[in-house]
Amino acid sequence: MTRTLLKGGQILSMDDAIGNLTGDVLVEDARIVEVAPVIEAEDAEVIDAASAIVMPGFVNAHLHTWQGAIRAIAADWPSGGYFKHVHAGISTKYAPEDTYIGTLVGALAQIEAGTTTLFDWCHNNATPAHTDAAVDALEKAGLRAVFGHGTVKPEPKPGEPHFSTIPHPVAEIDRLRKGRLSNDDALVTLAACILGPDYSGIEVCRHDFRMARDYGLLSSAHIWGLNRLVPDGYLTIAREGLLGPDHNIVHANYISDEELKVILDHGATVTSTPPVELGPHPVEPLVSRILRMGGRPSIGPDVEVDVTGGMLETIRASLLGARLYNTKYADEHLAEEDVKERKVGVPTARVTEPPVPSIEALKWATIDNARALRLDHRIGSLTPGKQADLIVVRRDSLAMMGTVDPAQTVVHFAQNADIETVMIGGRVRKSGGKVLGVDMARLARDLAASAERLFRAYPVTI
Known part of the structure; x- marks a missing residue:
């Protein structure tokens, strides 16, 4: 001992x-x-x-760790550039060794930044070899991780089905669940990262939700609330008994309060990623909306092509967003001369109640994120x-x-x-x-070689 x-x-x-x-x-x-x-x-x-x-230690509730070799390319892209150049572009050029080195560097960077548990939402695993490479890297890093098995989203070639019509591959979930990720007490465990009602129709949703539940897995889906393939989103999922505490929603900035209430009432968790969302999606992040409904938010950084994956920066952006939308102001506390000098479009209200406390943001990044991953025990x-x-x-x-x-x-x-x-x-x-135990020179060399191969195969215009 x-x-x-x-x-x-x-x-x-x-x-x-x-x-x-x-x-x-x-x-x-x-x-x-x-x-x-x-x-x-x-x-x-x-x-x-x-x-x-x-x-x-911080619990990072949402990161695509495979992007370690292509950091800092997308922060200035307009909305839509990420799907065009990352999912339909450079990610299609990844070999398993690129997934491995990107994930390894990303996972070690999480440890450096104080993260002890990561939800690695892996949606660049075109083959079982890519999946195994990502899990190998997480295990090598020594980070506690929930490996979220996702699916790729390339543009279909002529005659191929669109990714939105393809159910999650049960064979891969079965292979992992009965094999190397069978132990829920291990350092690296399994989740199912499914398409959900924004990116697949109702039949695929039914399949994927039931599959995750059959295997006793947390499921997670990217949701925005725009251009949805299941028009009323989680309202249908909830009516059919598929929504519960074993599901996690990410983003969801554009969903209605009615839908958000249904999600929370069914015990599902919601992860917001304000460092990324407040760029191409300048609407209220769900952190503040969940707080107003009496719920507990979960937070993560999302994509390192845009922002650092460190939780300190994520905490600060999340708290700033929550304070911006949840702090009460009142004009009646303004001095009379301030009111007279007010200029159109210039807010002059004063904060009249204490803002969201800093300790709350630390709870989001620790115990609340652990709860979102069903690991709070x-x-x-x-x-x-x-x-x-x-x-x-x-x-x-x-x-x-x-x-x-x-x-x-x-x-x-x-x-x-x-x-x-x-x-x-x-x-x-x-x-x-x-x-500890990191050969920085080798990591830098291997990551640079991966980046050189990827950008040669798909030259990205920054």
Whole structure:
């Protein structure tokens, strides 16, 4: 048995029964066994967390990790460019080794950024070899991951069916579920990333929802609410008994409040990706709408062709969006001279109630994201009995000196470099600010070779 004692940290537990305190966390093997102001464990290896923040590792609820070799190409594209150049373009040129190296770099970058669990929504797996390469990379990285088996979306060639008419491949789900991803307690587990009512008709929806449920899997679907193939979306799915807590919706910015209420009432979870959504989709992200309905949102970054996959940036964008749409303003508190000087189109209202608190954004990124992945019984809080997935955030950098409130410190000031220690299942994966066991020179060389092949096969106009 191995024992590790994190000593003297400011603890953000994300467990309402434990709360926030200054104290110690004791880990035995893969699990947290005690959180208290003082713990005596003379035989334990000690990590000095004095003046640092100890909290659960981030849970990234939505990322397409295979895009590691094609980062930062699409942030300036207009709406539609992603589907044209990524799904129908460069992704069709991927060999399994490209999926492997992109996923490996992306997964290691998640560890560097303090993520301990990732929902890897993999929809660039044209063959079983591509799928296996992605799972190989997740296992190699040592990251806890839900591997979401998706499907590719190329433009059909003459005589080929459109991807929207093709049911999810049961044979692949069966192969994975009965093979390497059969254990729901393993570090890498399985989910089914289906087309859903926006990207497939009702018959395919029925097939895919039932398939995921038959195999006991979480299902997830990209939803926008525009140009839908099932016109009333989840209203039909719910009426037919296919919607429940085993389903996750991503985006859904354009759906009605009626449909959103049905989704939440059936226990399904909703993941918003504000860093990407607020670009080509300048409408209210669902984070704030879910809060108004009394629900708990889930968040993720989405695509690294547009934005970094790090959760710190995702937390900040999500909180900013929630505050923008959920903060109350009132003109009656304006000074009279301000009212007289008001210019058309220039808002001059003052905030009259406290905004969405910073600690709420940390809950979205930890326990609420764990709940969206149906893993909140195992991860997402520093609760005795749960997996020891945690991070230590130092406060001695120039950017962090003088910070007071620990939640505000993490949300508004911390950088990846301030995340000194990352522990996943009791194993230290990042220490002293460095991800352990990584050959950076080889990674850079292999990723560059992959990018060169891909861009030669499909020259992308940026």
